[in-house]
Amino acid sequence: MQTRNTGANLAFQLVLLTLMFNEGDHSKAINSLIGPYIVHAERFYMCEPNSSLLPWTLNLRGSHFNPYKPKELQLLTGNVTGVNGTLNDHGWMKIVMDIRANNQWKENAFVFNFQKSACRAAREHSPNFWKHILKGEDRGPCILPPGVYEAHNTPVDWSFPKFPSMPYGYWRFRLKFGKAQDLYGCWVIDAKTIPKTK
Numbered sequence: 001m002q003t004r005n006t007g008a009n010l011a012f013q014l015v016l017l018t019l020m021f022n023e024g025d026h027s028k029a030i031n032s033l034i035g036p037y038i039v040h041a042e043r044f045y046m047c048e049p050n051s052s053l054l055p056w057t058l059n060l061r062g063s064h065f066n067p068y069k070p071k072e073l074q075l076l077t078g079n080v081t082g083v084n085g086t087l088n089d090h091g092w093m094k095i096v097m098d099i100r101a102n103n104q105w106k107e108n109a110f111v112f113n114f115q116k117s118a119c120r121a122a123r124e125h126s127p128n129f130w131k132h133i134l135k136g137e138d139r140g141p142c143i144l145p146p147g148v149y150e151a152h153n154t155p156v157d158w159s160f161p162k163f164p165s166m167p168y169g170y171w172r173f174r175l176k177f178g179k180a181q182d183l184y185g186c187w188v189i190d191a192k193t194i195p196k197t198k
Helices: 002-020 118-125 127-132
Strands: 037-046 056-062 074-082 092-101 104-114 147-156 169-179 182-195
Touching: 037 056, 037 074, 056 182, 092 118, 104 118, 118 127, 127 147
Parallel strands: none
Antiparallel strands: 037 182, 056 074, 074 147, 092 104, 092 169, 169 182
């Protein structure tokens, strides 16, 4: 039973990845499920285990999506606060993406593990959030020291350059990071992906 579920999950991921990275001329095809996308964050919250306080917290809220101005960048207000534990490439990061379907969460649609490259992965996969919210450097050693990183109506382009195409829908993006056995943070972002307009 366990093998069958794992096999079905792997097959689902393979089909999605094949569709995402399929190159060619799509001008004559109707790609209604997957393709270039715009992301809009709906909600930010914590996923701390047993309601324990972790060293890094996420306290953000975003502007509402305007369907008449889909290219308008989302504005974020709030802060990311780290009281201890420097984020660098000696730490790990795990990203789990669940998708909403049939009025329930389909867990683990995508799972990414970054062992000993957490900081670099954050910088490469979400460069705009890294630069404008976390005030991280584009080049050089990847280090994010503890502190308060504030945002006041800061525009964020939710671009993920390593993933040019994604399935459209409602996602729960869970991010855990830490060093060795220590969990530094557990953040959740509920977001929607919609087709990118020209």
